[in-house]
Amino acid sequence: MSDIKGTENKSTVAKDSDEKRVGVFVCECGVNIGGVVNTKAVAEYIGTLPGVKVTSVNKFTCSDSGQADIQSKIKEYNLNRVVVAACSPKTHEPTFRACIEQMGLNQYFLEFVNIRDHCSWIHMWEKEKATEKAKDLIRMGVERSKLLEPLQASEVPVTDKALVVGAGVAGMQSALDLADMGFQVYLVEKEPSIGGRMARFDKVFPTNDCSICILGPKMVEVARNKNIKIMSYSEVKAVDGYVGNFNVKIEHKPRYLDVTKCTGCAKCSEVCPVEVPYDFNEGFGTRKAIYVPFPQAVPLRAVLDKENCINCKACAKACQSGAINYDMQPSYTDLNVGVIIGAVGFKTYDPEPRHDFGYGLYDNIITAMEFERLLNAAGPTGGHVVRPSDCKEPIRVGFVNCVGSRDKATNIYCSGVCCMYTIKNAQLLKEKRPETDHTIMYMDIRTPFRGYEESYNRSRNLGVKFLRGRPVEVKEDPVTKNIKVRVEDTLAGEIRNLEFDLMVLATGIVPNEGIGQIQQLLKLSKAADGLLMEAHPKLKPVDTTIDGVFLAGCASGPKDIPYAVSQGSACASRATILLKNKKAITEGITAVVNPDVCVGCQVCIPMCPFQAIKMDEKEGRANVVKALCKGCGTCVTACPTGALEQSHFKNAQILAQVKNVFRFQEVAV
Amino acid sequence: MNDSISDGISAEAAAAPKTDGWEPKIVAFCCNWCSYGGADSAGMGRFQQPASARIIRVMCSGRIDPLHVFNAFLEGADAVLVTGCHIGDCHYVNGNDKTKIKYKYLENVAHELGIEKERLQLNWISASEGEKFANFIRDVTEQIKKLGPSPLKPAGVV
Numbered sequence: 001m002s003d004i005k006g007t008e009n010k011s012t013v014a015k016d017s018d019e020k021r022v023g024v025f026v027c028e029c030g031v032n033i034g035g036v037v038n039t040k041a042v043a044e045y046i047g048t049l050p051g052v053k054v055t056s057v058n059k060f061t062c063s064d065s066g067q068a069d070i071q072s073k074i075k076e077y078n079l080n081r082v083v084v085a086a087c088s089p090k091t092h093e094p095t096f097r098a099c100i101e102q103m104g105l106n107q108y109f110l111e112f113v114n115i116r117d118h119c120s121w122i123h124m125w126e127k128e129k130a131t132e133k134a135k136d137l138i139r140m141g142v143e144r145s146k147l148l149e150p151l152q153a154s155e156v157p158v159t160d161k162a163l164v165v166g167a168g169v170a171g172m173q174s175a176l177d178l179a180d181m182g183f184q185v186y187l188v189e190k191e192p193s194i195g196g197r198m199a200r201f202d203k204v205f206p207t208n209d210c211s212i213c214i215l216g217p218k219m220v221e222v223a224r225n226k227n228i229k230i231m232s233y234s235e236v237k238a239v240d241g242y243v244g245n246f247n248v249k250i251e252h253k254p255r256y257l258d259v260t261k262c263t264g265c266a267k268c269s270e271v272c273p274v275e276v277p278y279d280f281n282e283g284f285g286t287r288k289a290i291y292v293p294f295p296q297a298v299p300l301r302a303v304l305d306k307e308n309c310i311n312c313k314a315c316a317k318a319c320q321s322g323a324i325n326y327d328m329q330p331s332y333t334d335l336n337v338g339v340i341i342g343a344v345g346f347k348t349y350d351p352e353p354r355h356d357f358g359y360g361l362y363d364n365i366i367t368a369m370e371f372e373r374l375l376n377a378a379g380p381t382g383g384h385v386v387r388p389s390d391c392k393e394p395i396r397v398g399f400v401n402c403v404g405s406r407d408k409a410t411n412i413y414c415s416g417v418c419c420m421y422t423i424k425n426a427q428l429l430k431e432k433r434p435e436t437d438h439t440i441m442y443m444d445i446r447t448p449f450r451g452y453e454e455s456y457n458r459s460r461n462l463g464v465k466f467l468r469g470r471p472v473e474v475k476e477d478p479v480t481k482n483i484k485v486r487v488e489d490t491l492a493g494e495i496r497n498l499e500f501d502l503m504v505l506a507t508g509i510v511p512n513e514g515i516g517q518i519q520q521l522l523k524l525s526k527a528a529d530g531l532l533m534e535a536h537p538k539l540k541p542v543d544t545t546i547d548g549v550f551l552a553g554c555a556s557g558p559k560d561i562p563y564a565v566s567q568g569s570a571c572a573s574r575a576t577i578l579l580k581n582k583k584a585i586t587e588g589i590t591a592v593v594n595p596d597v598c599v600g601c602q603v604c605i606p607m608c609p610f611q612a613i614k615m616d617e618k619e620g621r622a623n624v625v626k627a628l629c630k631g632c633g634t635c636v637t638a639c640p641t642g643a644l645e646q647s648h649f650k651n652a653q654i655l656a657q658v659k660n661v662f663r664f665q666e667v668a669v
Numbered sequence: 670m671n672d673s674i675s676d677g678i679s680a681e682a683a684a685a686p687k688t689d690g691w692e693p694k695i696v697a698f699c700c701n702w703c704s705y706g707g708a709d710s711a712g713m714g715r716f717q718q719p720a721s722a723r724i725i726r727v728m729c730s731g732r733i734d735p736l737h738v739f740n741a742f743l744e745g746a747d748a749v750l751v752t753g754c755h756i757g758d759c760h761y762v763n764g765n766d767k768t769k770i771k772y773k774y775l776e777n778v779a780h781e782l783g784i785e786k787e788r789l790q791l792n793w794i795s796a797s798e799g800e801k802f803a804n805f806i807r808d809v810t811e812q813i814k815k816l817g818p819s820p821l822k823p824a825g826v827v
């Protein structure tokens with residue numbers, strides 16, 4: 001570290017407590033900043049600004065020694081404002097707030113300037129301009145820092161109950177872990193049964209163990225746990241409040257039967273005359289209008305699908321427990337919870353609209369999810385993989401990888417699981433029927449975790465063929481309904497014409513339908529892939545920018561089962577910090593009314609989405625209820641008198657930044 | 670940097686379109702949750718952009734006040750950007766709906782003041798849209814380079 005300005009020492013420090021004594025700490029972030037911005041020149045320039053008592057350049061300001069430097073300079077120079085010019089406040093502000101608070105400074109006396117993400121990283125080839133920009137940004141920060149005022153972060157109590165939204169394998173894991181730690185958990189699932197995608201698979205990679213045999217017992221465990229309240233066939237309708245104290249409205253969709261009476265015997269389905277395509281089987285086969293979702297469903301209760309019901313009332317007669325109730329209405333439950341875990345999962349890319357690789361045009365092209373159901377012994381064909389056109393068992397099977405993934409026309413990201421599940425599916429059919437012939441057409445094979453590469457090798461040993469290339473032409477033989485594919489074998493450098501009895505598309509992972517609604521209810525961000533965004537991709541992978549809200553599983557990006565389960569546990573562990581401490585710290589930034597200036601015009605009141613501004617009828621003045629105010633500052637811009645201000649973002653503080661974007665260039669005469 | 674202005678040439682003369690060398694100064698107001706995150710993502714993705722923008726962070730785009738915007742012009746901004754979360758995504762429910770309404774008013778006043786429409790722009794950018802953020806800055810910078818310095822820029826200010 002190098003001090004650029006340090007002539008003054010403690011003995012000469014003025015005792016005037018109003019004097020602003022600013023210390024500026026410029027971080028090089030290794031070479032991330034230092035490799036582009038001339039930090040020494042920046043510090044020298046900043047040292048000339050009025051009020052700046054010391055500037056210091058560190059390789060890593062956030063390191064132990066960097067923070068010690070800040071602390072020792074606070075003492076030595078009697079600093080009362082600290083400016084850190086480094087990375088993003090979104091990740092590092094808490095670190096430096098804590099650092100200065102330890103020295104007895106109010107944490108809001110920290111000003112954080114971003115000269116990495118907003119400067120060195122985006123002007124890598126313009127070192128001079130980046131250096132000038134860094135000077136501007138820090139000057140803005142220095143002038144703002146002088147106007148910062150002390151604020152008190154507040155402590156809020158945390159209700160020691162949790163809400164988990166989505167009961168796939170990730171959400172179930174969160175619920176179980178929290179329940180086992182003794183907390184009450186509400187597990188909300190929009191489908192009639194918990195279990196998620198995993199309940200539909202035949203076997204799961206990399207070990208190819210039976211999916212429902214490992215998931216089923218877990219589902220039962222969830223149902224039996226006295227701390228977990230499953231709310232199946234239910235959805236979150238409204239979320240209000242904040243960390244520690246979320247008020248949530250849950251809607252229970254009508255099943256048109258009394259779940260306390262239904263035994264899941266399925267006598268009703270036996271008599272129901274209506275047959276509709278069975279969604280659980282990806283539309284293969286049929287189910288009745290009243291049905292039990294699948295044999296291992298939890299809760300094992302029937303559900304009546306009113307859209308397809310013809311109101312013949314046969315089921316009511318058949319039900320021995322008198323459970324059927326055709327007039328059932330949605331019902332609602334209001335919950336108060338301290339934390340929320342979002343585990344809403346994913347759906348698979350739909351190749352139908354674009355007819356990717358002929359899907360939807362030719363019968364014998366199916367998706368991997370459809371293949372999974374055909375393979376499944378409990379599936380529509382009892383585990384026989386047949387082709388849709390003639391129900392014959394195929395011999396030559398082609399697989400196309402990366403459908404709806406790694407493709408500019410659809411989604412550019414890698415779905416992570418399709419290589420492995422294709423390898424699994426080819427293996428499973430090959431093992432069942434060794435006479436079958438499998439060709440996997442891939443771009444790259446990605447097998448990063450334990451046992452994955454081994455599984456890949458196993459399929460090669462079994463005789464599964466791997467062809468590096470993407471089909472450029474897919475046609476159907478009008479007579480045989482076979483699929484004819486023209487594909488470039490990019491390793492051999494030749495065009496191949498192949499014929500398959502069945503072709504399977506490895507469709508990728510895309511956001512679930514309801515994800516937008518969940519995103520808005522929980523006030524989360526979406527990442528570029530359309531899935532929900534975590535607080536930090538590396539260091540806070542299951543946190544979100546909303547305190548008390550966590551994400552697990554495919555809701556926040558493509559994942560396989562072990563990863564989804566780990567995240568489920570991670571969420572439970574992160575949530576427990578709040579639930580166990582029974583308190584959370586919230587920002588001290590709120591709106592404040594100056595009663596001497598307020599004229600009681602009430603313009604601000606409807607501006608606040610949180611109803612945080614109330615009239616003090618006696619005084620005829622507006623008043624901000626701190627506990628309700630979230631500190632957005634929207635009301636402030638509406639106030640015609642200037643009575644409203646937002647602490648930490650006061651007009652004067654913002655204008656100090658605005659003014660200091662610019663500087664006056666001395667004119668050489 | 671802006672050499673012609675620093676040479677003491679009047680603002681009027683300085684308003685002649687500049688092409689090379691000159692980097693406009695753009696004040697970008699960003700909300701903490703989305704567009705500021707978008708600017709961070711641009712950094713993380715190393716999406717290179719002209720060194721023209723100076724970001725001022727507020728918690729919500731709803732906090733961006735006409736006072737801030739016009740002060741920026743009076744202080745010397747060649748362009749001012751009002752940015753926030755996509756409609757429906759505001760961290761505070763609907764602060765950006767109010768921004769949208771305020772922005773109409775801002776546009777009218779800017780027009781009255783003779784500020785070209787390119788100099789005041791609104792954009793919704795999510796925290797993951799780093800490339801969009803970079804492209805936005807690049808596009809605005811190009812447009813402003815064609816227009817030259819703002820007519821409101823005080824002489825001698827860079």
Ligand SMILES: Cc1cc2nc3c(=O)[nH]c(=O)nc-3n(C[C@H](O)[C@H](O)[C@H](O)COP(=O)(O)OP(=O)(O)OC[C@H]3O[C@@H](n4cnc5c(N)ncnc54)[C@H](O)[C@@H]3O)c2cc1C
Pocket residue numbers: 165166167168169170171188189190191194195196197198201203204205206234235236343344345346347348368369372417421424507508512514515518552553554555559560561562564
């Ligand atoms: C074809 C295919 C094969 C695969 N094979 C394997 C394999 O062999 N091995 C492996 O490790 N991984 C495999 N995977 C990946 C695996 O499916 C995922 O890792 C796993 O399902 C993720 O679990 P999850 O809980 O995050 O999501 P999901 O299983 O999707 O569960 C999410 C749950 O949330 C519910 N939900 C959604 N929205 C809401 C809402 N708004 N309110 C309430 N509830 C909601 C859903 O109904 C669902 O029950 C495969 C994926 C595919 C597509």
Ligand code: SF4
Pocket residue numbers: 590591607608609610611612613624628629630631632633634635636646761
């Ligand atoms: S700052 Fe936002 S949350 Fe607080 S009172 Fe004003 S409008 Fe409401």
Ligand code: SF4
Pocket residue numbers: 593597598599600601602603604605621622638639640641642643644
């Ligand atoms: S808008 Fe301003 S003056 Fe009017 S009631 Fe609210 S705080 Fe008072």
Ligand code: FES
Pocket residue numbers: 700701702703704728729730731752753754758759760761763764765
């Ligand atoms: S928080 Fe981004 S616009 Fe309101």
